[in-house]
Amino acid sequence: MSTTTDPKVQFQINHRAVQASADDSDMRLVDFLHERLNLTGTKLCCGIGICRACTVAVQGKPGTPLEKMQACLTPIAALQDMHVFTVEGLGSEQALAPLQQAFLENFAFQCGYCAPGFLMGATVLIDRLKATPTSSAELDGLMDSLLGDNLCRCTGYVRYKEAIRKVALTYTKPA
């Protein structure tokens, strides 16, 4: 997936190698995803780092923990050698990822604009739980720390939280 014959920044998106030109190094990740790769699942809303609709997950090196990143604030130049995961990388054509399935089963969506941000924040949550077993009693605090800043203009917080909690509980240890 090369975007130019003059690669400057090299990184990966959903396990695929990406090369961005020097001209694109100042471009916001969210714009690069939309305009260069036609990956429009990552949403742009406030554009100033508040709403978290644009959240993606990133990994610095293989084996290191996933971290949340706001694609509206991140220039392409900051992504050299990083691995970016977007909502398009969840699940497959054959099956939804457990978090996506839980969103459907809990009727979490209303307009759905904020959903990719919640999904990617929850992906980081599940990664943390896999790496560091946490008790179910501590789960709500961890959810608040990783997802408490995600805004939903349709105010669907309860159903999102229920769906994420349902999946996350399978990765917790007994209290």
Ligand code: FES
């Ligand atoms: S679009 Fe609102 S935080 Fe990025």
Ligand code: FES
């Ligand atoms: S479902 Fe509409 S903004 Fe969250």
